[in-house]
Amino acid sequence: MRIIKIFDTTLRDGEQSPGATMNVEEKLQIARQLARLNVDIIEAGFPITSQGDFEAVKRIADEVRGVTVCGLARAVDKDIDRVAEAVKGADSGRIHIVIATSDIHLKYKLKMDREAVLAMAVKAVKHARQYTDDVEFSAEDATRSDWDYLCRVTENVIKAGAATVNIPDTVGYTIPQEYGELIEYLMSRVPNIDKTVISIHCHNDLGQAVANSTAAILKGAGQVECTINGIGERAGNASLEEIVMTLKTRPKYFNADTRINTREIYKTSRMVSRITGMTVQPNKAIVGDNAFAHESGIHQDGFLKERSTYEILNPEEIGIPRSKLILGKHSGRHAFKDRLSALGFQSLTEEEINKAFERFKALSDQKKHIFDEDIETLITDEITKESDVYSVASLHVVSGTGQRPTAKISLSIKGQIKEMESTGDGPVDAVYNAIKELTATKSELKKYEIKSITGGTDALGEVVVLLEEDDRVVRGSASDPDIIAASAKAYINALNKLTGINRIVKKGV
Ligand code: KIV
Numbered sequence: 001m002r003i004i005k006i007f008d009t010t011l012r013d014g015e016q017s018p019g020a021t022m023n024v025e026e027k028l029q030i031a032r033q034l035a036r037l038n039v040d041i042i043e044a045g046f047p048i049t050s051q052g053d054f055e056a057v058k059r060i061a062d063e064v065r066g067v068t069v070c071g072l073a074r075a076v077d078k079d080i081d082r083v084a085e086a087v088k089g090a091d092s093g094r095i096h097i098v099i100a101t102s103d104i105h106l107k108y109k110l111k112m113d114r115e116a117v118l119a120m121a122v123k124a125v126k127h128a129r130q131y132t133d134d135v136e137f138s139a140e141d142a143t144r145s146d147w148d149y150l151c152r153v154t155e156n157v158i159k160a161g162a163a164t165v166n167i168p169d170t171v172g173y174t175i176p177q178e179y180g181e182l183i184e185y186l187m188s189r190v191p192n193i194d195k196t197v198i199s200i201h202c203h204n205d206l207g208q209a210v211a212n213s214t215a216a217i218l219k220g221a222g223q224v225e226c227t228i229n230g231i232g233e234r235a236g237n238a239s240l241e242e243i244v245m246t247l248k249t250r251p252k253y254f255n256a257d258t259r260i261n262t263r264e265i266y267k268t269s270r271m272v273s274r275i276t277g278m279t280v281q282p283n284k285a286i287v288g289d290n291a292f293a294h295e296s297g298i299h300q301d302g303f304l305k306e307r308s309t310y311e312i313l314n315p316e317e318i319g320i321p322r323s324k325l326i327l328g329k330h331s332g333r334h335a336f337k338d339r340l341s342a343l344g345f346q347s348l349t350e351e352e353i354n355k356a357f358e359r360f361k362a363l364s365d366q367k368k369h370i371f372d373e374d375i376e377t378l379i380t381d382e383i384t385k386e387s388d389v390y391s392v393a394s395l396h397v398v399s400g401t402g403q404r405p406t407a408k409i410s411l412s413i414k415g416q417i418k419e420m421e422s423t424g425d426g427p428v429d430a431v432y433n434a435i436k437e438l439t440a441t442k443s444e445l446k447k448y449e450i451k452s453i454t455g456g457t458d459a460l461g462e463v464v465v466l467l468e469e470d471d472r473v474v475r476g477s478a479s480d481p482d483i484i485a486a487s488a489k490a491y492i493n494a495l496n497k498l499t500g501i502n503r504i505v506k507k508g509v
């Protein structure tokens with residue numbers, strides 16, 4: 001089976017997504033995770049563009065071991081020298097040179113003719129070879145370039161010493177069959193093609209990036225350039241996880257695989273999403289929240305009888321602990337009981353399950369999706385039947401321009417009134433600081449959301465929070481016309497759920 005090299009450009013092309021700028025520490029964190037994922041090459045940045053980019057590439061090269069670290073350069077000496085300087089501390093460093101080859105780029109952007117671009121490309125590759133054998137050349141906008149000219153450029157940069165030649169679909173213009181034919185054309189027409197690795201780099205403007213990449217792999221491409229979650233310039237790049245899992249799922253069809261440690265995929269996806277602030281759409285293949293969610297009763301029943309009836313991938317292979325069955329009003333008792341057991345409620349009696357199931361059915365008439373936290377609440381109520389540990393007795397907040405907000409809160413804790421005053425960056429922060437101190441909670445606030453239920457300034461404000469403690473995430477919610485009070489109650493609601501669950505876990509239910 002052929003091994004396809006994975007060239008990850010999340011930190012270079014991915015960072016070119018609007019709003020996805022990362023600082024050096026964040027890039028380093030992602031680079032370490034990419035090394036755990038076992039990518040072959042990390043494109044860490046474009047060092048000439050800024051001191052920050054240079055430093056990020058240098059730190060990654062100096063500190064992340066066992067992976068090739070690459071930097072991008074235009075086909076000019078000063079860019080190449082800067083990359084060479086940045087990657088010199090790497091276990092293995094690569095210089096990646098780019099110049100456009102399409103007539104449209106030559107005419108309007110470079111204002112050069114084909115011969116001049118060819119000469120510049122060759123000169124740049126030779127210059128880079130003074131530093132390393134590992135030089136990659138990219139023919140920008142290759143898919144809109146004249147195919148015979150592209151063959152000539154490819155042949156000459158290989159002669160100059162390019163170990164990898166990349167054929168980018170820079171503007172996401174090509175379609176799978178055509179891209180496959182282009183790779184086949186190069187393979188058959190360039191006489192020294194066996195001296196290089198053909199790389200592919202697809203953008204997603206027409207939503208074809210992954211399909212184009214897999215079509216090119218079938219025609220002999222040996223390296224694929226891609227990003228985590230498919231982030232990148234405009235509509236993004238080909239998604240690493242989709243390409244890797246396509247090859248893994250269809251080995252006979254592709255006769256190709258990668259060295260990726262697929263169990264690190266989900267973690268990497270979450271990390272990139274968290275750091276860049278680019279959320280993953282729920283229906284995104286492989287890593288989206290719904291990628292392994294089955295809502296229809298028929299699907300759930302089939303899945304529970306035999307996973308492969310409705311799942312072609314095993315979520316555990318991607319590092320997702322288990323398939324997420326979203327329960328709704330179409331779900332049956334079988335799915336409900338199975339979820340209870342996955343949530344750790346294995347020793348309920350049949351009677352308790354029946355009662356909880358009745359309550360679940362009633363709730364699902366009001367609520368489209370029932371999440372784990374809702375089920376945990378149902379069970380908590382059903383089993384403990386104890387009242388809440390915490391409730392808000394009173395709340396007083398002072399905030400305004402030019403003063404640090406202060407919150408004074410009284411909580412009833414197991415029937416005893418306790419009071420605390422705190423400050424914060426905003427009124428909600430002040431309230432949450434006071435609650436944290438009063439309850440001595442170990443939980444961490446993972447999410448805070450506020451929305452108005454109806455229009456107008458008198459609308460009820462609904463606050464939803466997610467709290468995490470010991471890998472368990474609970475959702476608290478509350479509504480109140482006073483949004484600060486709603487915030488306090490939502491937090492308390494989540495703390496009560498955590499306390500209830502902890503009690504059940506201790507009881508060994
Ligand atoms: O899309 C592109 O052409 C690029 C090159 C630098 C490879 O990102």
Ligand code: ZN
Nearest residue numbers: 013170201233
């Ligand atoms: Zn690109």
